Amino acid sequence: MCALELDDVSVRFRDGEGWTYALRDVSLTVSAGEFRAVTGPSGSGKSTLLAVAGLLLTPTYGTVRIGGKDVSEASATARTDLRRADIGFVFQQPHLLGSLTALEQLQLVARLDGDRSAATTEHAKELLDQVGLGHVMHKRPSALSGGQRQRVGIARALMGDPKLLLVDEPTSALDLERGLAIVDLLRTLTTERRLGTLLVTHDLATLAERDEVVRLVDGRIPEPQPVPGWSP
Ligand code: ADP
Numbered sequence: 001m002c003a004l005e006l007d008d009v010s011v012r013f014r015d016g017e018g019w020t021y022a023l024r025d026v027s028l029t030v031s032a033g034e035f036r037a038v039t040g041p042s043g044s045g046k047s048t049l050l051a052v053a054g055l056l057l058t059p060t061y062g063t064v065r066i067g068g069k070d071v072s073e074a075s076a077t078a079r080t081d082l083r084r085a086d087i088g089f090v091f092q093q094p095h096l097l098g099s100l101t102a103l104e105q106l107q108l109v110a111r112l113d114g115d116r117s118a119a120t121t122e123h124a125k126e127l128l129d130q131v132g133l134g135h136v137m138h139k140r141p142s143a144l145s146g147g148q149r150q151r152v153g154i155a156r157a158l159m160g161d162p163k164l165l166l167v168d169e170p171t172s173a174l175d176l177e178r179g180l181a182i183v184d185l186l187r188t189l190t191t192e193r194r195l196g197t198l199l200v201t202h203d204l205a206t207l208a209e210r211d212e213v214v215r216l217v218d219g220r221i222p223e224p225q226p227v228p229g230w231s232p
């Protein structure tokens, strides 16, 4: 089952008399249980790719499928519903509320939907345990370290049990050791929760050799270059 499929996706913006292509003919899949990283220089289309995958931006051309369902033509309301049901977002900064404890940050997600059930609180506690914050779940952000705050953001993104996790530069405010721990946590969660995870990062040092890495160049995923003198 594919959490995300992009098929020949192009996104263009008006640029004076002409067009700028932020993405051009990008095809990419992320299966359940698959961790995939996207890198590329500034302006290469990474943010646009995340916006398309997160159903925040409809591509000019091409097809987007979430959990096998074609959402290219979905209405704005349908996209909002799909986003809430199927997609979790982790941002560069976790944007936590200063007055709430780690547990309350997660409970808030459910309470905005009118859910105050004990089962949801248990779910939030399990998630905090899984990201290594069981012992600090009653602390407010000011009493947490940078790495711990980012873990709260990750746990919060998983509250709705998404199929697809979209992660935008989660390590840019952390030192290498903590960054490595965050990316490692994301890999583990991907496997254990059968998520499809798409990580956008500049931070190549946090990636491992075994990771599947897609490089964007000027809005495209370049074809692998043939090796000179090599024939099949
Ligand atoms: P990255 O995240 O890799 O820095 P972006 O996806 O932000 O790249 O941008 C890709 C290209 O699309 C850039 O040339 C950028 O200027 C252009 N672009 C992105 N968003 C818009 C927009 N809303 N209007 C016009 N051009 C845009």
Ligand code: ADP
Binding pocket: 130, 131, 132, 133, 145, 146, 147, 148, 151, 178, 181, 182
């Ligand atoms: P910091 O060092 O800034 O506190 P870390 O991201 O390194 O942030 O760790 C955050 C919390 O996660 C720590 O309180 C630690 O107990 C816990 N932790 C660190 N690594 C793991 C791990 N591999 N598995 C579970 N919990 C972990």
